[in-house]
Amino acid sequence: MPELTGLPALPSPADAAIYRILDANLDRAREGLRIIEEWCRFGLNNSGQTEQIKHLRQTLAQWHTPELRLCRDTPNDPGTALTHPQEAERTSVAAVLQANFCRVQEALRALEEYGKLYRSDLAAGSKAMRYQVYALESEILGSHRLQRLRQGLTYLVTSPSVGAASPSENRLLPVVEAALQGGIALVQYRDKHTDDHLRLELAQQLKDLCHRYGALFLVNDRVDLALAVEADGVHLGQTDLPIATARQLLGSQRIIGRSTTNPDEMQRAIAEGADYIGVGPVYATPTKPGKAAAGLEYVRYAAEHATVPWYAIGGINTENLTEVLQAGAERVAVVRAIIEAENPTLIAQYFVAQTNHRHTFHTVATPVG
Numbered sequence: 001m002p003e004l005t006g007l008p009a010l011p012s013p014a015d016a017a018i019y020r021i022l023d024a025n026l027d028r029a030r031e032g033l034r035i036i037e038e039w040c041r042f043g044l045n046n047s048g049q050t051e052q053i054k055h056l057r058q059t060l061a062q063w064h065t066p067e068l069r070l071c072r073d074t075p076n077d078p079g080t081a082l083t084h085p086q087e088a089e090r091t092s093v094a095a096v097l098q099a100n101f102c103r104v105q106e107a108l109r110a111l112e113e114y115g116k117l118y119r120s121d122l123a124a125g126s127k128a129m130r131y132q133v134y135a136l137e138s139e140i141l142g143s144h145r146l147q148r149l150r151q152g153l154t155y156l157v158t159s160p161s162v163g164a165a166s167p168s169e170n171r172l173l174p175v176v177e178a179a180l181q182g183g184i185a186l187v188q189y190r191d192k193h194t195d196d197h198l199r200l201e202l203a204q205q206l207k208d209l210c211h212r213y214g215a216l217f218l219v220n221d222r223v224d225l226a227l228a229v230e231a232d233g234v235h236l237g238q239t240d241l242p243i244a245t246a247r248q249l250l251g252s253q254r255i256i257g258r259s260t261t262n263p264d265e266m267q268r269a270i271a272e273g274a275d276y277i278g279v280g281p282v283y284a285t286p287t288k289p290g291k292a293a294a295g296l297e298y299v300r301y302a303a304e305h306a307t308v309p310w311y312a313i314g315g316i317n318t319e320n321l322t323e324v325l326q327a328g329a330e331r332v333a334v335v336r337a338i339i340e341a342e343n344p345t346l347i348a349q350y351f352v353a354q355t356n357h358r359h360t361f362h363t364v365a366t367p368v369g
Contacts, residue, residue, distance in 0.1 A: 011071065019071035021114045022122075024079075026064045027316075029107035032100040033057045037098060040140065044147070049140060063122050068107075073105050074106070087308020088247040091211035094144055094232075101137045105130055114157035132158055141253040148216055149255055149276060152185030153320050153355035154348070155311050157220075159340075160191040173205060179338050180213040182348025190220035203229045218257065223249050233257065238265060243272040259313075261294050263301055270308055277306065278333060282324060285335070303328025318350055327359045 011019060037053040040046045090096045108130040115123035135190050156179050158172060176187060187210050189203050203219060207229050210217035218233045219226040223246050226234045233255030234246060246256050259268035259278040279302045284293045293314065302310050312324050313333035323330060332355060341347040 001110070011067070017072045018114055018117050019068045020031045020073065020077075021069040022111060022118060023072050023076075025066070025107040025110040025114075026060055026068070029104050029111065030057050030060050032063070032104035032107065033060075036097060036104070036140065039093065039144075043093065044140070044143065046143075050137065052132075052136070056132065058128070059125065063119070063125070078300075091208060092214055094141060095211060097141055097144065101133065101141070104133050105137075108133065110319060133277060133346045138252045140303075145253065145255050146275060147215065148185070148214075150309055152216060153331045153359055154184050154351050155186040155188065155313075155331065156338055156348070157188045157190050157313070157333055157335045159335050160193060173203065173209065175339060175344050176206060177209055178344035179348040180210065180215055183352035184215060184338075184348050186216045186218065186333075188218045188220055190235075196225075203231070207231055216255065219254060226250065226254070235259070235278070243269070243274055247273060261291070262298065263305070266302060266306060266310075270306070274308060276309040277302075278309065278313045279306070279310050279329075280312055280333075282312050283314040284316030296323065299324060299327040299329050309346040313322065318347065321351065321354055325354065330355065330359050 033053050033056055037050055037057070040053060042047040072217075090099065108126045110132065111126035112123050115126055151211050156176065158176065180187070182212065187206065189206050191199055194202070197223075203225055207217040216232040219229070219231045220235050220238065221240050223234055223241060225231075227250065231254070234250065235241065235257040236246060237259045238261075240246075243256055243258060255275045255277065256273070257276045258265075258268040258272075258274040259280075260269050261280070266277055266279070279294070281291060281293050281300060282296065282299060284291075297311050302312075309331060311331045311333040312327075312329035313335075316324055316332050316334050317337040321332065332351060334351060338344050338347050338351075
């Protein structure tokens with residue numbers, strides 16, 4: 001038989017195993033990057049990030065040589081039959097991005113380590129690329145959440161008044177789902193008295209529920225709980241952790257909000273790096289017993305001076321919503337008006353329709369400078 005020419009020599013069994021590892025992880029990294037690239041291109045319309053990720057893919061393609069591809073043995077690969085229930089569905093775009101960032105980072109780590117046995121430039125390049133991907137993860141996931149925050153005009157804050165002794169008996173989940181069906185864009189889980197083990201379980205269920213409907217999920221006060229359930233962020237009161245400390249713990253990807261009751265607190269929260277602020281209480285409310293209402297005057301001040309998204313909050317309901325919007329609010333946060341409603345979906349739809357109308361009117365009416 002004549003000798004075939006132009007093909008790489010067959011590697012030893014040990015080398016063949018290394019080549020298969022490198023081939024599989026090059027595929028995995030390139031596929032994950034392509035998924036992220038598509039969102040940067042079509043979801044974020046970010047040409048800079050799109051070009052950066054495309055360059056990473058093309059660099060990996062240069063290392064994906066024929067000698068690695070020739071060692072591929074898909075029919076006999078035991079990994080092709082392995083799967084996990086979490087891979088069967090994704091609850092949001094953020095979940096898709098997070099899963100693929102993890103996939104790329106793990107693949108690059110494998111390329112870095114096994115690449116040391118093959119080509120030093122592949123190993124060194126994979127290490128450098130991994131740090132670039134870490135930075136991209138912070139930028140893209142952070143901007144994705146902030147984009148949804150800016151677009152979200154209605155915010156539901158939960159109340160333990162609808163709680164129960166166990167998640168199976170808890171009325172909070174169906175009430176929140178009903179509100180989400182009405183179009184609520186953000187949900188904050190606030191419960192200062194329930195045992196931590198139950199709070200953790202409820203927070204996880206609420207986060208999954210919110211992401212199923214494309215809503216952001218935040219936790220009141222508890223940075224540790226937010227991290228444990230991978231929430232989109234936290235909301236902090238004036239006596240809670242400093243924003244800088246919360247940011248250090250949560251990283252740049254997650255949202256941090258701060259309650260404010262007057263212009264000084266507002267300016268301080270913005271200066272400290274809050275992604276959004278609560279403005280209120282607009283009216284006296286049993287949710288904040290003993291706290292005087294900030295009134296519509298503070299709403300008017302926020303409309304003129306706030307430089308981050310802000311939500312009017314405190315005693316807002318269907319009867320007084322119009323005057324809150326007329327005072328300059330575009331976003332509102334509600335508690336009892338939805339939590340205690342006979343039909344949470346209908347009330348949520350009312351708030352969504354009114355804030356959308358106000359936002360559209362304000363956008364059209366405001367002249368472009």
